[in-house]
Amino acid sequence: MSAALVREAATRLFARAPDAGALEASGFARLLADGGSHGELVALFIEAGRAAVGEAVEAALLAGVPEHVRPLALAALIAGGLEAALALTLAHVSARVQFGKALAKQQAVQQALADFACEVAAVAAAAHGAAAVIDSGQDAAFEVAAARLWAGQAVPRGTAVAHQLHGAIGFTADYPLHRHSVDLNRWRRTGGSDADWAARVGAMVTGDWWADMTARSDRSMEHG
Incomplete structure (x- = not known):
């Protein structure tokens, strides 16, 4: 099954707000154990993050992921949550009118949205990139740590823009943005x-491991 098919199937499943039992029945909870790729895993967790599936389904998903891969799964959850927050923000500023025109037409708002979109794209790319390295059979310790670090750092940057542009409505219980913000901050702390992830990445970069990784990349480029 390709990552695109996993994403499509997960979108349909999560749209029905499944419980943990439905997730187990779907087979998604044991994707890696059943022979799935890490690219498919990232696609699944991005959709889970977009859907704000809740802690029970989230726990069922993570239970099927080996410990050393969980940072990648969390980075993918964050990518999905940020994507959902961005979509809500785009819809809000497009509909909200101030001083005779939509907020989305304001230059400062457009710049903030562009920065937010860059954060979303970067986190997703880092997660997919780390998954590709694992699936190629190479050591992806650096890529996974870097993806997890970038994802954690993107949370306050992205949610700050989302809540600033939403105003007070973003914090209300009947509007979905706050659910994504709660999820994102929980995943960031998990x-x-x-600081912990920055220390890990720093230790890799300053050690001999960095030379090994760049040499590996150079060889890949030579044969590409």
């Missing part, structure tokens, strides 16, 4: 702080 498995270590940004």
Whole structure:
């Protein structure tokens, strides 16, 4: 099954707000154990993040992921949550009119949205890139750590823009943005702080491991 098919199937499943039992029945909860690729895993977790599936389904998903891969799964959840928050923000500023024109027409708003979109794209790209390295059979410790660090750092940057452009409505219980913000901040704290992941990445970059990784990349480019 390709990542695109996993994404499509997960979108349909999560749209029905499944419980943990439905997730188990679908087979998604044991994707890796059943022979799935890490690219498919990232696609699944991005959709889970977009859907704000809730802690029970989230726990069922993570239970099927080996410990060393969970940082990648969390980065993918964050990518999905940020994507959902961006979509809500785009819809809001397009509909909200101030001083005779939509907020989306304001230059400052457009710049903030562009920055937010860059964060979303970067986190998703980092997660997919790390998954591709794992699926190629190479050591992806650096790529996974870097994806997890970038994802954690993107949370406050992205949610700050989303809530600033939404105003007070973004914090209300009947509007979905706050659910994504709660999820994103929980995922950011899971498995270590940004400082912890920065220390791991820094240790890799300053050690001999960095030379090994760049040599590996150079060889890939030569044969590409």
